[in-house]
Amino acid sequence: MRTLLALTGLLLLTACGSGGPPPPDWKTDSADLIERYQKHALLGENTLAERYFQQAVVATGGAGRVAETARLWLVRCATRRAMLIDDACAEYAELAAVAPDAADQAYYRFLTLRWEGLDAALLPAQHRDLVRAPSGKRQAVPGKTDEPLARLLGASLLVMRQEADAGTLDAATETASSQGWRQPLLTYLRLQLQHAVAQGNPAEQARLARRIRLVEQSLLPTYK
Numbered sequence: 001m002r003t004l005l006a007l008t009g010l011l012l013l014t015a016c017g018s019g020g021p022p023p024p025d026w027k028t029d030s031a032d033l034i035e036r037y038q039k040h041a042l043l044g045e046n047t048l049a050e051r052y053f054q055q056a057v058v059a060t061g062g063a064g065r066v067a068e069t070a071r072l073w074l075v076r077c078a079t080r081r082a083m084l085i086d087d088a089c090a091e092y093a094e095l096a097a098v099a100p101d102a103a104d105q106a107y108y109r110f111l112t113l114r115w116e117g118l119d120a121a122l123l124p125a126q127h128r129d130l131v132r133a134p135s136g137k138r139q140a141v142p143g144k145t146d147e148p149l150a151r152l153l154g155a156s157l158l159v160m161r162q163e164a165d166a167g168t169l170d171a172a173t174e175t176a177s178s179q180g181w182r183q184p185l186l187t188y189l190r191l192q193l194q195h196a197v198a199q200g201n202p203a204e205q206a207r208l209a210r211r212i213r214l215v216e217q218s219l220l221p222t223y224k
Contacts, residue, residue, distance in 0.1 A: 027068075030059040034072055038079050038149075044183035044219050067104075070095035074104060074111075081111055082153040083184040086160070088112070113161055126150040130157075138163055143171045151175050152184060159191070166195060186215045 033056035040049035053076055060069040070092050077089035089108055096104060106122035109115070110131065120131040127150065130141045142154030155172035158164040169192050176185035189212045196204040 024063070026059045026063040026065070030056045030068065030072065033059060034075055037076065041079050042083070042149075042179070042181040042183055044186070066095055067099040067101060070099060070101075071104060074107060077111055078107075078153060079149075081160070082149060082156050084156050084159060084187045111157070113157065124150070127154065130154050135163065139165045139168050142168070148175050148179050152181070156184070169195065182215055182218055186212065186219070189215065 033052045037049050037053040037056060040046075040052065043049075053072070056072050057069060060072060073092040073095065074089065077087045077092055080087040089111060092104075092108060096108065103122050106119060107124070109118050110123055110127060115131050118131055120128040123131065126145045126147050129144070130138055133141050138158055142151045142158065145151040145154060152172055152175045155164065155168050155175070158168055159172075169188060173185065173188040173192060176182075176188055189208055193205060193208040193212065196208055
């Protein structure tokens with residue numbers, strides 16, 4: 001699950017020079033907890049995910065680290081928007097007003113769809129081509145990204161910008177399915193079902209409905 005933190009390229013909470021002193025506990029704890037948050041959020045285990053997120057905030061907040069706490073909220077916002085949850089990132093914006101950072105602010109603008117005039121060089125590398133591509137020619141860009149969560153986020157932002165096409169939905173669905181990320185998978189399957197209904201394709205509707213039922217059943221609580 002280490003690749004999840006590559007979503008932002010910003011946190012770097014565990015970074016330290018080789019041979020140097022070990023990072024303080026608040027850094028390693030917050031990095032581990034935000035990773036756990038992302039994992040369980042994508043699985044649709046929301047109660048557990050939120051518990052880990054709040055613990056991560058306690059770790060950075062307990063050290064009085066405003067910038068690092070703001071980045072946790074930025075990761076949360078990015079994760080939710082990758083799942084097509086329209087998070088406005090308000091908590092990040094409030095903290096960032098105290099400790100602004102150019103790269104963080106660029107990523108915030110990227111997440112909140114304000115791409116016009118955005119300096120793509122300030123973004124994590126996996127998102128730069130998406131912003132630089134001309135409007136109307138961005139649909140294929142997310143699929144060229146190797147990192148699954150960055151690929152899903154790019155597709156989701158295109159959906160929010162109303163620039164996605166059927167291929168975008170297919171790529172996002174396959175990404176979520178291949179990773180076992182039930183929460184975004186269910187959302188994208190439902191979007192595909194809507195598209196199949198609009199196209200009047202009963203065979204595709206039936207196929208998608210079966211997949212949706214399987215994912216919904218997997219999200220039901222189990223008792224032993």
